[in-house]
Amino acid sequence: MKTEPDKTTRYRQGSLSLSGTVMLGTGVMIGAGIFALTGQMAQMTGALFPLAFLTAAVVVAFSAYSYIKISNAYPSAGGIGMYLYKAYGDGLPTAFNALLMYFSMVIAQSFLARTFGAYAVQLFGAGEHGRLVPMLGVGLILVAFALNLASNRLIQGVASLLGLLKIAGILLFGLVGVWLADSLAVDVSSAGQAGGVGNFLGATALGILAFKGFTTITNSGSEVRDPHRNVGRAIVISIAACVVIYALVGFAVASNLSLAEIIETRDYSLAAAARPALGDYGVWFTVVIAMMATAGGILASIFAVSRMLAMLTEMKLVPHSHFGMPGSIQKHTLVYTVVLGLFLTAFFDLSRIAALGIVFYLVMDIAIHWGVLRYLREDVQARAWVPVVAIGLDVLVLGGFVWVKLQSDRLVISVALGAMAVIAVGEQIFLGKARSNKRTTS
Secondary structure, eight states: OOOOOOOOOOOOTTOBOHHHHHHHHHHHHHHHHHHHHHHHHHHHHGGGHHHHHHHHHHHHHHHHHHHHHHHHHSOOTTTHHHHHHHHHTTSHHHHHHHHHHHHHHHHHHHHHHHHHHHHHGGGGOSSOOTTHHHHHHHHHHHHHHHHHTSOHHHHHHHHHHHHHHHHHHHHHHHHHHHHHSSOSOOOOSOOTTTTOHHHHHHHHHHHHHHHGGGHHHHTTGGGBSSHHHHHHHHHHHHHHHHHHHHHHHHHHHHHHSOHHHHHHTTTSHHHHHHHHHHHHHHHHHHHHHHHHHHHHHHHHHHHHHHHHHHHHHHTTOSOOOOTTOOSOHHHHHHHHHHHHHHHHHHHOOHHHHHHHHHHHHHHHHHHHHHHIIIIIHHHHTOOTHHHHHHHHHHHHHHHHHHHHHHHHOHHHHHHHHHHHHHHHHHHHHHHHHHHHHHHHHO
16 A cells, blocks of 8 residues: 655644744854855955944844734744745745745855855865865755754754854954954955945845844744744844844954955954964864854754745645655755755855845845735734835845946846746746646646
């Protein structure tokens, strides 16, 4: 007798505590943000990059309002996928924007993995380690995949331990870096591309990428204890913690390296900033913290994004095939997520991974705010002016980022637009066939 494949998602309600949920969110945020984006932001906006981080925090604060309001009303393991469904129904807008979020989260995993490799090779000293960076990133994703096959309790435990260690370590780095610096002044003698409003907005967009990890919390909604209260609380706590950490570390880096040095070491600027003050021991300490941070971020991101894709599959908004694999849909989506992350890690560099991620995320973010403003405002008891401001800020920073990239790397914008077109057309075809089959069978 043929056994039917298991098509359930298998979520465990109440399996994540508030502290564990916060650690999952900060795991992605801190891992992706401060370690690799500092140099890229400095390259765009010069010595003002710490201010760009703070500006990004303001944008994210307005953005988080919509997610908190919806999560309090509709906590779900589908997270953003379910939020879009509540606003737009089961049509193309939901499927398209949910897949943009899915791909932006997979891109974030690749960004974390590449950052892990860029810092890890610093342990091997000077020299050419280009091939080793993606190899180490691929290895990290595979380890995170194995852990995600285990229980929620193990995932939460590992993520919480890594989260506590890295937060303590990063705070220590920031405090010591500021204390040992001659002053908190920064070198503005070589401003590079700095000076333009477009460059500052582009850097702010990258800074948003450092905070967007809070959205992974929404994908754990139905598994969080008392989700109607704790999902929103976890989002606020995670963002607040990262604002403090990013500001402190940003000034520590700017105080110990010249602008030219920050840009030159953009993929591992925190490790480079530790050397003037603390020597090789400081570099090794920072590298270990970076490796723990990115490892925890990968673990948390895979946990969240695979659940989001499973929910979209369950809602029949995306195609799905078991490919002969045993287990539940959630296990299958875990495999798909990891395979895509491995591909991006192996073949894309950090700057292009970050660019793709921020374009996809901001387009989806605008759709979330419009959904709240146009369709859900009364249901979730939201004030209209907040999502209006959030949409305006998103459009502003996305426009600035696209403008900068059109001047420096048109290919990545072309890839982003092409990918969005493929997603839209593919989803239109899939949804059309699904509706046709439904009419035929009814």
